[in-house]
Structures are given as structure tokens and as C-alpha cells.
Amino acid sequence: xxxxxxxxxxxxxxxxxxxxxxxxxxxxxxxQMPEWWKKNMPDKGITxxxxxxxGIHLVFEVDGDKAVEITTERxxxxxxxxxxxxxxxxxxxxxxxxxxxxxxxxxIRKVIEDNYPILISVETGTKVVYKISDKEANKVKDNxxxxxxxxxRNRIDQFGVAEPTIHRQGTNEIVVQLPGIKDPKRAIEIxxxxxxxxxxxxxxxxxxxxxxxxxxAPGEEEDVLKKFAGKLPADDEILFERKxxxxxxxxxxxxxxxxxxxxxxxxxxxxxxxxxxxxxxxxPYVSISFNAAGAKLFxxxxxxxxxxxxxxxxxxxxxxxxxxxxxxxxxxxxxxxxFSMEEAKDLAIVLKAGALPAPVKMLQNITVGPSLGTDxxxxxxxxxxxxxxxxxxxxxxxxxLSGVIxxxxxxxxxxxxxxxxxxxxxxxxxxxxxxxxxxxxxAVDSNVLMFERMRDELRSGKTPRAAVDSGYKKAxxxxxxxxxxxxxxxxxxxxxxxxxxxxxxxxxxLGVSINLFTxxxxxxxxxxLINSKREVKKLSI
Amino acid sequence: xxxxxxxxxxxxxxxxxxxxxxxxxxxxIGIIAIIQIATGKANLGIxxxxxxxxxxxxxxxxxxHEVRKALEEEGLKDLDLQDLPSVNKVLIRVKxxxxxxxxxxxxxxxxxxxxxxxxxxxxxxxxxxxPKVGGKLRADAAKAAAVAVVGILIYVAFRFQFNFGxxxxxxxxxxxxxxxxxxxxxxxxxxxxxxxxxxxxxxxSLTDTVVVFDRIRENLRVRHKEPLDVVxxxxxxxxxxRTIITSITVLLTSIALFFFGGEVIHDFSLAIIxxxxxxxxxxxxxxxxxxxxxxxxxxxVKR
Numbered sequence: 001x002x003x004x005x006x007x008x009x010x011x012x013x014x015x016x017x018x019x020x021x022x023x024x025x026x027x028x029x030x031x032q033m034p035e036w037w038k039k040n041m042p043d044k045g046i047t048x049x050x051x052x053x054x055g056i057h058l059v060f061e062v063d064g065d066k067a068v069e070i071t072t073e074r075x076x077x078x079x080x081x082x083x084x085x086x087x088x089x090x091x092x093x094x095x096x097x098x099x100x101x102x103x104x105x106x107x108i109r110k111v112i113e114d115n116y117p118i119l120i121s122v123e124t125g126t127k128v129v130y131k132i133s134d135k136e137a138n139k140v141k142d143n144x145x146x147x148x149x150x151x152x153r154n155r156i157d158q159f160g161v162a163e164p165t166i167h168r169q170g171t172n173e174i175v176v177q178l179p180g181i182k183d184p185k186r187a188i189e190i191x192x193x194x195x196x197x198x199x200x201x202x203x204x205x206x207x208x209x210x211x212x213x214x215x216x217a218p219g220e221e222e223d224v225l226k227k228f229a230g231k232l233p234a235d236d237e238i239l240f241e242r243k244x245x246x247x248x249x250x251x252x253x254x255x256x257x258x259x260x261x262x263x264x265x266x267x268x269x270x271x272x273x274x275x276x277x278x279x280x281x282x283x284p285y286v287s288i289s290f291n292a293a294g295a296k297l298f299x300x301x302x303x304x305x306x307x308x309x310x311x312x313x314x315x316x317x318x319x320x321x322x323x324x325x326x327x328x329x330x331x332x333x334x335x336x337x338x339f340s341m342e343e344a345k346d347l348a349i350v351l352k353a354g355a356l357p358a359p360v361k362m363l364q365n366i367t368v369g370p371s372l373g374t375d376x377x378x379x380x381x382x383x384x385x386x387x388x389x390x391x392x393x394x395x396x397x398x399x400x401l402s403g404v405i406x407x408x409x410x411x412x413x414x415x416x417x418x419x420x421x422x423x424x425x426x427x428x429x430x431x432x433x434x435x436x437x438x439x440x441x442x443a444v445d446s447n448v449l450m451f452e453r454m455r456d457e458l459r460s461g462k463t464p465r466a467a468v469d470s471g472y473k474k475a476x477x478x479x480x481x482x483x484x485x486x487x488x489x490x491x492x493x494x495x496x497x498x499x500x501x502x503x504x505x506x507x508x509x510l511g512v513s514i515n516l517f518t519x520x521x522x523x524x525x526x527x528x529l530i531n532s533k534r535e536v537k538k539l540s541i
Numbered sequence: 542x543x544x545x546x547x548x549x550x551x552x553x554x555x556x557x558x559x560x561x562x563x564x565x566x567x568x569x570i571g572i573i574a575i576i577q578i579a580t581g582k583a584n585l586g587i588x589x590x591x592x593x594x595x596x597x598x599x600x601x602x603x604x605x606h607e608v609r610k611a612l613e614e615e616g617l618k619d620l621d622l623q624d625l626p627s628v629n630k631v632l633i634r635v636k637x638x639x640x641x642x643x644x645x646x647x648x649x650x651x652x653x654x655x656x657x658x659x660x661x662x663x664x665x666x667x668x669x670x671x672p673k674v675g676g677k678l679r680a681d682a683a684k685a686a687a688v689a690v691v692g693i694l695i696y697v698a699f700r701f702q703f704n705f706g707x708x709x710x711x712x713x714x715x716x717x718x719x720x721x722x723x724x725x726x727x728x729x730x731x732x733x734x735x736x737x738x739x740x741x742x743x744x745x746s747l748t749d750t751v752v753v754f755d756r757i758r759e760n761l762r763v764r765h766k767e768p769l770d771v772v773x774x775x776x777x778x779x780x781x782x783r784t785i786i787t788s789i790t791v792l793l794t795s796i797a798l799f800f801f802g803g804e805v806i807h808d809f810s811l812a813i814i815x816x817x818x819x820x821x822x823x824x825x826x827x828x829x830x831x832x833x834x835x836x837x838x839x840x841x842v843k844r
Contacts, residue, residue, distance in 0.1 A: 366667070371598065372596070379801060386801055387793060387796075391790050394789065437797070442787075444787070482751050489741065492740065495688075501736075
């Protein structure tokens with residue numbers, strides 16, 4: 001046969017082999033290949049989307065405003081220390097995003113603005129009100145999102161999930177995908193916990209402390225807070241300790257009056273581990289170790305407050321409030337609190353990975369159980385095979401031998417499409433399977449266009465060879481145009497779609513692009529081959 | 542040669558007014574559907590409205606009204622329940638969430654475990670979407686549609702001529718509106734997968750229309766003495782064969798998807814089936830007459 005045709009066949013053959021190599025990992029054959037193959041040849045293939053594999057897809061929003069608030073508070077606190085050290089006479093208070101300084105002499109203002117240039121004043125007069133500048137606030141928010149990302153990543157690492165996907169989205173959102181996870185609820189809880197650990201001194205000496213009830217039923221917290229609002233000392237607040245009677249399982253809440261200002265915070269932790277009580281009820285507890293700075297501070301606090309109680313507060317809930325029996329200088333402490341083993345483990349994970357810089361709110365949670373995934377794949381496979389068979393039969397009936405040629409082009413299309421997806425490690429979703437099946441239907445269109453043209457040419461009296469050539473030429477631009485318009489649609493879908501829809505756009509785009517190749521090169525080559533062998537009198541079309 | 546359509550000579554252009562009336566009705570329904578969606582009154586999936594959806598697979602068959610009763614007894618009202626009795630699956634949807642995300646699904650699963658203790662279930666999937674995200678997805682879908690329309694208009698105007706661009710855009714728009722309208726009338730859920738189907742239909746319908754325009758352009762270059770509508774009619778008749786065949790092949794695969802593709806893409810395949818039929822119709826009866834009526838210079842004349 002002519003050289004040109006031979007080269008085209010070789011090209012087609014090569015692409016098929018290449019596609020097969022890339023797609024192999026998705027078939028059971030891959031496991032049976034020899035070692036050298038598994039090491040040097042592609043081993044990843046097509047990734048299954050969450051809707052096919054099972055798993056969870058979460059979108060969290062980092063509360064940037066809260067992060068700015070927290071930073072504002074910290075600055076206010078540090079300013080108080082600076083003012084105290086310089087023995088300047090002024091009062092600094094912070095509320096929300098504002099810091100109020102009363103009174104504010106030029107000297108005081110200079111001290112503040114020198115130390116914290118990120119503050120700008122929003123009100124001046126006898127008292128000055130500051131807030132963090134918008135530019136800096138945005139930086140804080142951005143950092144908070146980055147930090148949250150890292151913290152969540154750490155937590156997930158410790159939780160142990162294979163191939164998680166965690167990334168930022170937009171200005172303040174974090175997307176987490178955990179494929180194949182067995183216990184989605186636990187994962188969600190671990191990720192979402194703010195884990196703000198604080199140690200606050202219990203204020204037993206205040207007068208009003210005696211009036212606070214010893215214990216209440218869960219749900220009555222609001223009533224207690226309302227009752228005592230306004231009656232508490234300015235630097236105190238009521239928090240609740242949860243106690244679960246391990247035998248009866250009954251939960252109670254114990255209101256405790258504590259100092260608002262935390263004596264120590266969780267970022268001073270170095271280590272957190274689960275241990276089991278050797279005495280008493282033998283329940284699990286979490287033992288923690290502070291870092292050097294934390295240990296020193298812990299030493300000072302315990303030394304100054306022997307006989308007082310220290311409340312261990314996590315996310316504004318008191319876990320326990322033991323009495324400080326003596327000064328603790330080693331930097332080790334224990335958090336007990338009627339934990340189950342799982343609760344203790346999760347707490348240790350969360351303490352070790354660190355606290356979230358700001359609360360995160362879950363915006364979206366899509367969980368797909370593994371059984372639905374396999375069902376979907378099976379359904380997709382069946383529909384795909386059936387659809388293909390139907391189209392193949394139809395083409396043969398309507399276009400006879402040419403139909404058979406078109407069917408080979410179709411099969412070539414499918415093989416190359418799967419290979420291309422595998423080579424890109426593309427993610428296959430359920431809509432993606434629908435996209436493949438749809439592309440099968442559309443792939444035939446190119447051939448139909450050519451065949452109808454060829455029929456026209458034959459009817460107008462041209463020879464088979466001439467009919468093939470001019471039919472192909474005339475159909476070319478039409479095929480091209482129609483494919484480009486489909487690609488535009490697919491591109492739009494890809495840009496604006498999420499997960500599964502992106503998968504659809506990918507398979508559709510790939511299918512259409514590959515179809516350009518198979519229809520224009522593949523089919524034509526076969527026709528040329530037929531025409532080159534001998535003078536064809538009648539075209540089977 | 543086996544031929545379904547032999548040399549036809551149907552006066553498509555002549556029937557344009559009937560076609561316009563029919564399509565006008567479809568389009569109006571579609572526009573009503575869009576208004577209802579925008580105001581949140583249509584049957585919006587939780588993709589767009591926010592909320593919680595749980596799909597459960599029970600071991601034994603369970604009666605839908607019993608599930609509804611059991612949930613209502615625990616105070617879970619305003620639920621949307623659907624079932625797939627052949628596979629013992631139940632789909633529960635809660636549109637409004639006063640609970641925090643996560644609590645609703647717990648409340649539902651807890652109740653079901655309690656009320657049906659000897660009929661175990663497995664959670665197929667849960668989807669929880671906050672209302673803010675739902676609104677954003679709606680906006681994104683609208684944006685995507687707008688960009689697609691503009692992109693199409695530009696490309697077709699570029700490859701042919703502006704009035705052809707208008708014809709193509711209107712025909713495509715009409716198809717999307719028609720399918721959307723029918724879905725709205727049928728009370729089916731409007732969700733992201735449906736939007737995907739609509740965009741696919743747009744692409745397919747456009748392809749169809751481009752093929753017709755291509756033939757018209759080719760004929761106009763040759764037959765420049767004849768009036769425009771005669772040339773258009775001839776072109777339409779010439780491509781009729783190909784248009785029908787292609788529709789058949791896409792329909793074959795879509796029908797396979799519809800019957801065997803599983804419940805998740807069931808509505809998707811239904812939309813595609815409708816879209817293919819309406820798309821073929823619009824390429825023949827809407828696109829070209831629109832170009833004709835839009836007026837402008839006789840296209841593709843060699844001067």
C-alpha cells in the first residue's frame with residue numbers, strides 16, 4: 001500500500017498502544033505485570049471522583065472578621081502591658097474591632113503608634129479609638145486562612161486518610177476532600193473544632209460566686225447567664241463544665257466563675273497524648289506538655305495560685321477545674337473530663353495540631369457512601385456498553401461496510417479517550433461517565449456528515465474515489481465548526497462548574513478533540529486504503 | 542443505499558409562523574420557569590436552595606408514608622421525600638435549615654434507627670449545602686449560561702455573518718428555555734446536573750444549527766439568482782438526512798443512559814433526550830427563518 005497510508009496506520013496503531021499503556025492501571029491486568037513494568041510504566045491511571053469512590057467533600061469558611069477581632073484583642077493586651085511598664089496613666093479597653101484609649105495624650109499616642117503602626121485612629125479627642133487598617137486587616141484574614149489550611153492539614157494527616165485533597169478556594173474558603181473515608185462524622189468534627197485551649201483561674205473569692213448554682217441540667221445555661229448578667233465582676237465570666245456520670249450516662253453542667261483573661265493558652269503546648277487512669281475508674285485522659293516558654297509561665301501561675309482552682313477550657317467549655325495543690329515546674333499537666341477513648345484520642349489530635357486561628361463554618365458537606373459509588377460505576381458501564389452496541393448496530397444497518405468503518409473509528413475514539421484521561425490522571429465522575437457516553441453518540445456525527453456527503457456525491461455521478469475525496473473535503477469545515485462550538489460549551493462548563501461537572505466538561509472536551517482526530521484521520525485512512533487497492537466500482541455506503 | 546429520508550422537498554420556511562407560535566409558547570414557559578427559579582419558588586434542588594439531602598438504602602422495602610409519619614412524630618416536618626422502591630432507596634430532603642449543618646442529618650438518621658429497628662439501612666450519600674453557597678451556585682450557573690451565549694454568538698457571527706449569529710443564538714436559547722420549561726412543568730428538581738444537561742443541549746443544538754448554516758452558505762455561493770428562502774428550503778431538505786441520523790445516534794445513547802444509567806443521572810438523560818428532539822426541531826424550523834426575518838444583506842454574495 002501507499003507509503004502515506006502506511007504511516008497513518010502506524011500513527012494510529014502507536015496512539016492505541018500508548019493509550020493502552022496509560023489505561024492499564026485501571027484494569028485488573030496491571031497487577032499481573034512484571035515488576036519492571038510496574039516500576040517504570042505509568043501506574044496511576046484515571047482517578048475516581050468522590051461520587052464514584054465514596055468519600056466526603058467539605059467546604060469551610062474561615063471567619064476572617066473573628067480573626068481580626070482576636071488580633072485586635074491581642075494588640076490591646078500587649079499595649080496594656082507596655083503602658084503599665086512605662087507607668088503611663090491611661091486606660092485601654094478593646095471591644096470587637098476597636099481599641100479605646102482614655103485619656104490619650106500626645107505622648108501616649110506616640111507610644112501606641114510607634115509600637116503598632118498597623119493601627120489607625122478612627123476617632124480623636126480626649127479619647128482615641130483605634131482599629132487595624134483595612135489593608136492590614138486583609139493581611140490578617142489572609143494569614144488566618146493560610147494558618148487554618150495548615151492546621152486542618154495537620155489534623156487530617158494525624159487522622160490518617162489516604163490521598164486527601166486540601167486547598168484554599170477564593171479569599172476565605174477551604175476545600176477538603178477525603179476519599180474512601182469510613183467515618184465521615186468524626187473527620188468533620190476533628191476538622192471543625194476550633195480547639196481554642198485556654199487555662200483560666202477560677203474566681204472563688206468573688207461574693208457572687210456563692211450564689212451560683214452547683215449544677216444544672218444541660219440546656220439551662222442561657223438562663224443562668226441571663227440571671228447573672230451585670231452582677232459579675234468586670235474581669236470575670238461564667239463558663240460551664242460538662243460532667244457525664246460514667247455509669248448512668250447522665251450529663252450535667254456545672255457553672256463556674258472564672259477570670260476572663262486566660263493565664264495560659266494552647267499555643268504553648270508542645271505535646272498531647274492519651275493515657276489511661278491507673279486508679280479510680282480507669283478512664284482515658286489527655287496528658288499535655290508545655291514548651292519552654294509555656295512551662296515557665298505555668299510554673300509562675302501555679303506558684304502564685306496554690307490552693308486556687310485552674311479551669312482547663314476548650315472552645316469555651318470547661319473540661320475540668322482541678323485545684324492547684326502545689327507549684328508545677330515540669331510543664332506537664334493532665335486534662336481529665338469523662339472522655340470516651342475516641343473523644344480523648346480526637347482531643348489529643350486536635351491539641352497537637354494546634355488551634356484554628358479563627359472559627360471555621362462548614363458551608364458544604366457532600367458525603368457519598370462507597371456502595372453508591374460502585375453502583376454508579378456499574379450502571380455507567382452498563383449504559384455505556386449498551387449505548388455503544390445500539391449505535392454500532394445502527395451504523396452497520398444504515399451505512400453497511402462504511403458503517404463498520406465508522407464503528408472502528410468509534411472504538412478507536414473510546415480507547416484513545418480513556419488513554420488520554422489516564423495519561424492526565426483525570427478524575428472520572430458520574431457526569432463524566434455520562435459525558436463519555438454522550439461523546440460516543442456525538443462521535444458518530446462526524447462520520448455521518450462525511451457519509452451523507454459521499455452519498456450526495458455518488459448520487460450526482462462521481463466515482464467512488466472522487467466521492468470519498470470531495471465528500472471528505474466538503475464535510476471538513478462543518479465537522480470542525482461543530483466541534484469547536486461544543487468545545488466552547490465544554491470550556492464554559494469547566495470554568496464555572498464544580499467537581500462532578502468539571503469532570504463532565506473534561507471528558508466531553510477530550511472526547512470531542514479526540515474525535516476530530518479519529519474522524520478526520522482514522523476514517524479517511526481506511527477509505528483511502530480501500531480505494532488504493534483496486535478500482536472500487538461501488539462504495540458500500 | 543438504505544435511506545430513511547429520500548429526496549424531500551418540504552417547505553420548512555413556509556411553516557415558520559406555525560413554528561414561531563409553537564416555540565413562542567415553549568419559550569414563555571421557559572421564561573416563567575426562570576422567574577420562578579430566581580424568586581426561589583420552583584422545585585429547586587439543594588444545590589441552589591441550600592439544605593440537606595440524605596439518600597438511604599434500606600435492607601427491606603419500606604413504605605414512604607411510614608417514613609414521613611415517623612419523621613413528623615419527631616418534629617421533622619417540611620420534608621421532601623422520594624423513593625426508588627425497586628431498590629429500597631429513600632431520598633429525604635430538607636430545604637430550609639434552621640439547624641446547624643450536620644444536625645439535620647443526625648436527627649433524621651437517629652429517628653429512622655429508632656422507628657425502624659429491624660430494617661437496617663446504609664447511607665448512600667448526604668449532601669449539606671449552606672444557603673449562602675446555594676445562592677452562589679445559582680449565580681455561577683447564570684453567569685456560565687450568559688458567557689456561553691455570548692461565546693456562541695461571537696463565534697457564529699465570526700464564522701458566518703451577524704444575522705446568522707442571531708439566528709443561532711435565538712435557536713439555542715429557545716432550546717434551553719423549552720427544556721427548562723418542560724422540566725418546570727413536570728415539577729422535576731432544578732439542580733446543577735440539570736444545568737449541565739442544558740449547557741450540553743445548547744452545544745448540541747448549536748452544532749446542528751451550524752451544519753444547516755454551512756449548507757445554506759454553500760448553496761448561496763452557487764445559486765445566487767434564487768431568492769433566499771428558496772435556497773434555505775433546499776439546504777434544509779438536503780441536510781435533513783444527516784440531522785435525523787445524528788439525532789438518532791445521540792438518542793440511542795441517551796436512552797441507554799435513561800434506562801440503565803442509575804438514579805443519579807436519570808433526570809440528566811431525560812433532559813438530553815428532550816433537548817435532542819427540540820434541538821433538531823429548532824435547527825430546522827427556527828434558526829433559518831429567524832435569519833430570514835432578521836433581514837440584512839443577502840449573505841455570502843460574491844460581488
